[in-house]
């Protein structure tokens with residue numbers, strides 16, 4: 124009878140599903156180990172103004188896995204978010220970015236650069252988020268007004284008043300805020316009016332289609348007008364060609380990020396953007 128029950132139970136396990144579950148469990152264990160063994164690193168992607176001058180960078184995490192090689196965030200951030208590992212990982216990213224800002228503040232040609240850090244919803248909604256960021260800034264000595272936090276619209280669907288309160292608390296210290304992937308989520312115009320945002324990032328999906336699809340072009344135009352009208356800096360991401368860049372500038376978007384200007388690179392490779400001035 125026990126054998127029958129066992130056989131019945133087994134029927135519920137689809138072997139494919141089991142493979143997925145164990146792959147995820149293995150990856151989670153790997154990620155924990157990776158955090159302990161310092162296998163994560165930051166790449167930095169240039170952000171430039173209309174004159175092509177470097178104004179800042181976005182920190183983009185990578186995982187130097189001992190067997191898989193360099194792993195892109197799309198392969199581990201979702202699992203990190205599901206398992207809560209995004210909390211220690213996000214803290215590591217914040218710490219590493221702040222250490223870099225502290226190194227940059229002492230040299231004239233890097234002192235004005237900002238670093239944008241992506242923040243997950245789970246991280247931002249965590250009780251100690253504000254105090255964690257402030258403690259990291261204090262511990263590293265990084266200038267708060269060079270740190271920019273990138274939030275996504277998905278983070279805003281829950282507790283907008285709480286989100287605003289946290290933003291205001293950090294902004295009081297000089298920390299800036301950017302709305303990432305704008306137009307791909309669910310933000311309403313009334314939120315946009317209330318949130319103390321410094322910057323809005325036009326999502327790369329609109330940028331990549333703007334030259335071929337008049338509807339994307341119209342959305343880019345409207346986003347630029349809205350962002351500027353609200354007093355926000357507008358930056359386009361995923362700019363890959365001169366034509367896209369020129370179109371954006373024509374629409375009044377004066378800040379850019381994308382492969383056309385530079386891919387995400389280890390910090391040492393940013394040097395060429397700095398001496399180019």
Ligand code: C2E
Pocket residue numbers: 168182183184195196197200213216241242243273303304327360361362363380381382383387
């Ligand atoms: P994101 O914040 O929207 O970052 C922009 C992504 O677009 C980056 O991918 C970047 O490499 C890519 N990109 C930049 N310019 C171009 C371009 O011209 N063409 C194309 N096709 N792609 C471009 P990446 O580094 O793979 O990161 C993917 C996403 O992973 C990020 O999207 C962000 O949502 C997330 N992520 C990365 N680092 C972190 C982190 O430290 N914490 C959290 N929570 N999420 C992160």
Ligand code: MG
Pocket residue numbers: 181241273303
């Ligand atoms: Mg981002």
Ligand code: MG
Pocket residue numbers: 303304324326327360
């Ligand atoms: Mg983005």
Ligand code: MG
Pocket residue numbers: 304
């Ligand atoms: Mg994105």
